[in-house]
Amino acid sequence: MLFSKQKTVMVDPTAALPGRPNRLFEVPTRHFVLDTPLEGPYPDGLETAYFALGCFWGAERLFWQVDGVYTTAVGYQGGITPNPTYDEVCSARTGHAEVVKVVFDPTKVSYADLLKVFWESHDPTQGMRQGNDVGTQYRSAVYVTSDAQKQAAIEARDAFQPVLTAGGYGPITTEIADAGEFHYAEDYHQQYLAKNVNGYCGIAGTGMSCPVGVV
Numbered sequence: 091m092l093f094s095k096q097k098t099v100m101v102d103p104t105a106a107l108p109g110r111p112n113r114l115f116e117v118p119t120r121h122f123v124l125d126t127p128l129e130g131p132y133p134d135g136l137e138t139a140y141f142a143l144g145c146f147w148g149a150e151r152l153f154w155q156v157d158g159v160y161t162t163a164v165g166y167q168g169g170i171t172p173n174p175t176y177d178e179v180c181s182a183r184t185g186h187a188e189v190v191k192v193v194f195d196p197t198k199v200s201y202a203d204l205l206k207v208f209w210e211s212h213d214p215t216q217g218m219r220q221g222n223d224v225g226t227q228y229r230s231a232v233y234v235t236s237d238a239q240k241q242a243a244i245e246a247r248d249a250f251q252p253v254l255t256a257g258g259y260g261p262i263t264t265e266i267a268d269a270g271e272f273h274y275a276e277d278y279h280q281q282y283l284a285k286n287v288n289g290y291c292g293i294a295g296t297g298m299s300c301p302v303g304v305v
Contacts, residue, residue: 158199
């Protein structure tokens with residue numbers, strides 16, 4: 091049985107789908123909007139961040155619009171199954187979240203600035219869902235590539251919690267963890283909302299400002 095009846099429960103590693111040693115599809119060479127490479131190597135001096143905030147179509151559009159972002163891509167991260175497909179991720183039997191990869195120039199936009207976009211663009215208190223999108227793939231997460239990123243994410247989370255609490259929201263459920271392997275999503279998912287201007291977005295946010303003094 092491919093589709094799990096418990097889409098909001100993280101799959102046990104022993105029950106995860108086996109995956110495959112290589113991905114089944116080609117990744118586009120160029121970003122549909124920015125005309126930059128989706129896969130590295132990237133120019134020297136750039137850094138990479140990974141964010142999960144619900145459906146990755148709308149999330150990616152948020153970040154490619156930020157000045158200083160060199161390229162973006164959508165994919166799957168934080169799970170178990172190697173080289174998963176979209177259908178497999180949707181089954182809740184791979185453990186992956188839908189993630190946006192953000193490659194940025196830190197001389198033009200800081201990691202703190204990107205965190206601010208992340209926190210303010212979704213509700214990080216909903217657990218294994220985001221709005222009407224329900225399942226482990228839609229969880230809120232920050233996958234970090236350095237100790238400095240991890241510290242910044244934790245400090246921003248802790249600063250934003252009192253703001254959310256005052257607004258009637260519950261505890262932040264965002265996963266903050268070291269970045270594991272990022273698996274690129276299929277061609278049709280990349281820059282989806284630029285190719286499908288009336289496509290589903292799903293990004294709502296809380297309408298609250300994450301404290302600038304911290305992030």
